[in-house]
Amino acid sequence: MRPKIEAVCQTMAADLITRVIPAISPTYHQGTVGMIASILSIIGEEWDRAASRRVEENDAIRKLFRDAVPQVNDATFKQRLSAMSETRDHDLHISALEKSNCELRATLIELHAQVESQPGPEARGIEAAIWKELRDSTERRRLSTAQF
Amino acid sequence: MLSLEKALAQYIQLKMPAAGQVRVDQLEQISGGASRQTYSFRVSYREADNERERRLIVRRDPAASLIDTDRKIEFAAYQAFFRTPVPVPEVLWLEDDPRHLGSPFFISVEMSGFQSAPARMLMEPYASHHEKIAQQKWSILGEIAKQDPAQLGLVGAMEAVAPDQCWKRELDYWEGVLDSDELIPQPIMRAAIRWMRRNPPPLAQKISVVHGDYRTGNFLYDETGRIHGILDWEMSHLGDPLEDLGWSLNRVWCWAHDDRRGGLVPREQAIAILEKASGMKADPAALHWWELMACVKGQGIWVSSAHAWETGDNKDPILILSSWALMNSQDRAVLELMGQLP
Numbered sequence: 106m107r108p109k110i111e112a113v114c115q116t117m118a119a120d121l122i123t124r125v126i127p128a129i130s131p132t133y134h135q136g137t138v139g140m141i142a143s144i145l146s147i148i149g150e151e152w153d154r155a156a157s158r159r160v161e162e163n164d165a166i167r168k169l170f171r172d173a174v175p176q177v178n179d180a181t182f183k184q185r186l187s188a189m190s191e192t193r194d195h196d197l198h199i200s201a202l203e204k205s206n207c208e209l210r211a212t213l214i215e216l217h218a219q220v221e222s223q224p225g226p227e228a229r230g231i232e233a234a235i236w237k238e239l240r241d242s243t244e245r246r247r248l249s250t251a252q253f
Numbered sequence: 254m255l256s257l258e259k260a261l262a263q264y265i266q267l268k269m270p271a272a273g274q275v276r277v278d279q280l281e282q283i284s285g286g287a288s289r290q291t292y293s294f295r296v297s298y299r300e301a302d303n304e305r306e307r308r309l310i311v312r313r314d315p316a317a318s319l320i321d322t323d324r325k326i327e328f329a330a331y332q333a334f335f336r337t338p339v340p341v342p343e344v345l346w347l348e349d350d351p352r353h354l355g356s357p358f359f360i361s362v363e364m365s366g367f368q369s370a371p372a373r374m375l376m377e378p379y380a381s382h383h384e385k386i387a388q389q390k391w392s393i394l395g396e397i398a399k400q401d402p403a404q405l406g407l408v409g410a411m412e413a414v415a416p417d418q419c420w421k422r423e424l425d426y427w428e429g430v431l432d433s434d435e436l437i438p439q440p441i442m443r444a445a446i447r448w449m450r451r452n453p454p455p456l457a458q459k460i461s462v463v464h465g466d467y468r469t470g471n472f473l474y475d476e477t478g479r480i481h482g483i484l485d486w487e488m489s490h491l492g493d494p495l496e497d498l499g500w501s502l503n504r505v506w507c508w509a510h511d512d513r514r515g516g517l518v519p520r521e522q523a524i525a526i527l528e529k530a531s532g533m534k535a536d537p538a539a540l541h542w543w544e545l546m547a548c549v550k551g552q553g554i555w556v557s558s559a560h561a562w563e564t565g566d567n568k569d570p571i572l573i574l575s576s577w578a579l580m581n582s583q584d585r586a587v588l589e590l591m592g593q594l595p
Contacts, residue, residue: 133281140571143578144570147578210440214443214444218447221444221447236588242441251585252507253510
């Protein structure tokens with residue numbers, strides 16, 4: 106779509122803040138419009154990266170699962186982890202990517218809890234890799250307007 | 254159906270039978286916390302042959318809110334702290350009967366002419382007074398911690414908790430919120446919760462009133478940097494006073510986009526002010542735990558706001574914005590506290 110969606114969202118957000126808000130009252134409604142402008146701005150920022158960050162993250166978690174499989178003791182979980190590591194994102198709709206992302210992250214929680222309770226350098230290695238991925242995940246999602 | 258102005262006038266007339274010709278006007282919705290609809294208004298009446306007027310605030314329960322809270326506890330907290338070193342507005346009437354205004358509510362005296370918005374505090378003339386505001390902000394928090402809940406009359410109004418159970422009650426509650434309301438899995442919060450259960454904090458050094466949402470944005474200040482009122486006691490309860498300190502230091506309140514907590518002063522300075530004012534020591538390990546608790550609680554609120562918007566009738570944009578804008582920052586705050594950020 107042209108003009109680009111992110112530019113449209115950012116421009117409309119700026120219009121709301123600079124032209125609409127000063128022209129309306131009461132203050133409460135100014136606040137509401139300000140929040141809508143901020144939401145538009147977030148949509149604009151998120152638009153372009155929405156698919157790529159999910160694909161990148163899903164692949165990173167699958168790789169983590171592949172690496173972790175040899176260290177998992179529970180046979181059922183091991184099988185599930187292995188199966189999930191072999192999945193692929195064929196449907197690139199955001200809704201489909203989000204669904205697989207949620208499934209992968211839910212399983213990542215299970216894996217993280219398991220390796221935390223295991224001794225040994227291999228478990229610590231997987232744990233460190235999980236923390237790295239969690240750190241990367243917050244960088245992928247980070248907004249330019251975030252306080253932190 | 255009566256307009257809100259007329260319904261308020263009728264209600265105030267009931268509460269002030271000696272007053273005549275009660276009228277309500279200048280009704281305006283204002284931002285007043287996330288969990289209630291808040292309106293400012295003027296009430297005029299005749300009393301002993303004199304015309305009188307007051308500016309009041311009504312806080313009414315909405316259909317669904319960001320935070321599920323008990324207005325009786327909020328009302329009791331305002332009553333308890335009125336005319337103490339903790340500045341709060343005077344509350345007048347608490348009403349549970351929804352017939353009057355459509356839902357339960359309470360009415361308080363308006364403290365007019367002050368600011369509360371964090372963004373405003375970053376601008377002049379307020380920006381020149383950050384040290385002064387911080388000094389009062391964390392000193393008042395010290396005063397809250399110093400007050401005896403029994404002497405305040407809040408022991409019956411707020412649920413009792415043993416010093417060794419403060420942490421568990423809060424963690425159980427907010428983990429439960431994540432369990433029931435999360436729309437997407439929260440691996441960082443879940444890791445934090447597991448760590449917190451393995452490493453509980455020491456006994457609370459005392460049981461005090463915990464404001465529950467003590468942060469920049471929930472107090473009124475003027476252009477000389479003086480704080481006039483502490484607001485939004487809707488999550489107040491009895492507990493470990495370090496809970497409020499941890500919440501006030503939460504990274505998501507770093508409004509100036511730097512390390513200054515509450516957009517005001519560095520973390521260590523805020524802690525020092527609180528310690529001096531309260532006479533307490535903020536044990537570093539215990540405070541670290543409560544700062545993590547603040548992250549879990551924060552995420553619980555952002556998650557439940559997203560849940561409320563998606564599943565309920567309340568489509569207020571604050572439910573979206575708080576969720577979208579703060580969830581990732583809250584995750585990063587956990588990473589920082591757990592030593593996982595470079």
